[in-house]
Amino acid sequence: MTTTAHRHRAARFAPAAVTMLLLSACGAEVADSATADDGPTSVNRCGEVVEYTVPQRVVAYEGGSADKLFALGLTDHVHGYVMPPANPPVSESPWAAEYDQVEFLSDDLLNRELVVDANADLVVAGWNSGFSDNRGITPEILDTLGIQSFMHAESCFNYPGFPERHTPFEGLYTDLARLGQIFGVEERAEDLIAEYQQRVAAVQEQAPDGEPVRVFLYDSGTDQPFTAASQVPPNDIIRYAGGVNIFGDVEARWTEASWEAVVAAEPEVIIILDYGDKPAEEKISFLREHPTTASIPAVVNDEFFVLDYNEGISSPRNVDGLEKFGDYLRDFNSRAR
Template sequence: MKKYSKRAISLTMLALAAVLLLSACGSGNTAQTTDSVTNGQQPASLQSENSKASVELENMGVKMIFPEAPKRAVTLNQHATEVMLALGLESSMVGTAYLDDQILPEYKAQYEKIPVLAKQYPSKEVFMAAAPDFAYAGWKSAFNDKNLGSREELAEQGVATYVQESSNKPGPTLEDVYLDILNIGRIFRVEDRADKLVGDIRKQVQSIQTQIGTVEKAPKVFVYDSGEDKPFTAANNYLTSLIKSVKAKNIFGDVNKSFAEVSWEEVVSRNPDVIVILDYGDTSLEDKEKLLLSKPALAGVEAIKNKRFIVLPLSAAAEGIRAPIALRTLAAGLYPDKVK
């Protein structure tokens, strides 16, 4: 057996140490990441990786994967548009369409930077000309053959889609609206903004409910949308949840439809204390009030006798960011001595 000098052994050990050091350097990032996550602190490199990670979620029964945040979004319906603007995503938008009302003043400057594709739903040609990679609709009717085509067809053309689920399910609540906002935050990798927005809305809702305080007997509310011979009213929908949130009761909340045509006789029978008039469309607010006051059959209804009307813009009744506006409007009309 050969004998090695002390110098040779030393050199060998130095070389081995160098190899081990290089190996440690190569695997050090993984070890640091594990430790950092365990301690609840994510290094910048990991945060960057997370922002690029695919987002998976289910929307209206459709399983979706977003490998990256959309860069060319088009919004369809006002409440979808205002969610995007409230999340500061106007730079990711290449088009918008279908307003029910004026955009909220705080988002007007952002909105004016975005091309308006149509007064209502754009044609398929106009929509595709904007080269979108994402379409966000308030109502599922946006994605049918009459309008932009099915979600499956759009996916084949490289356009991912999201439908405001809270606008398209029976009896949606504020929690359902919050989930939609949080989902959009995830899709666009702005979760912190979405969390803050939902938190701000929650605080405003809580403040209004605190002002209302204890209500011994829930006021009965009739929502008048439209109709002369037969009234069209809100039933098992978001408005009923909003009314419940201000400790009142929708007299037609038990009807298993989103909106329903009822009879004036049923309105009389249920005798509302207050009538909420939805302000939108071609029929003016004045004409709606005049019709209600001129109906002989309604003369004995408490709301008519006391002329207790609450005017609510349709935009405030949509499942978006306007819940505090809707709730304050309702609460001020129901409890004028408590909420201003």
């Protein structure tokens, strides 16, 4: 993901009872039909109720979309994926074998011609991370072409016309529940959500006591830092692990900030979002050498945590990122406090 592409695309843990309400709201059923013979299914798409038939030629944009489908065991329904070159190699994914079974369609940004040429019957992507007014590929346009679309619930925060809002991890659970309903694998989705919730709860239970650790996520930018605000998965990763995002009070997804604000917040830990076109070590070197950031406590104490790109966007791998960061904060707490 280039920085430019990222910019243009790019509460407490809900207990089991809340999740069951979430699944009910998404229309998930207890029974797992898994047959595709029951006719259209009505599911919310960023607040708009849409009828879906079971897709057989899905095009997924970026790792988060493909991983949700693979985690649900839907590889046979996936025709192919689009993966911009800055994304980490799919060979590093837990679902590398599943990627090998489907077609690599393009390393470009998502576009209408690619989807049409692939004869797709469903496109899975986020708003501004795949779907885009500027590039002429939106759910409304695909509707007119008879191509179904599915948007990540987390990205609906920015979607015009049909507002829908979730905390980022709730958005992940919502997506799994809705995809489970669309493909007739509701029980599989419920089991997966329950597993992820248990893992999240385990990290929360082990979070360090006392004042939360101040954390800054550095995505990119030299004149101004590009960072995570309240509406993207790293914010939940930070707070569930026992930290506080220094820009977590900003009502946005990915956002520009100022170096002055970073310095004033005195972050104790810096998360580096790692993706292909600018490796994490280059970003860390910049922060060490830049006169404005060299005196930040996290830089002085060499407290850097590298978060994989696919652990930072809406994806089942958010839970992996949380577990790793939870381990890091516990170690930090034992070292520093």
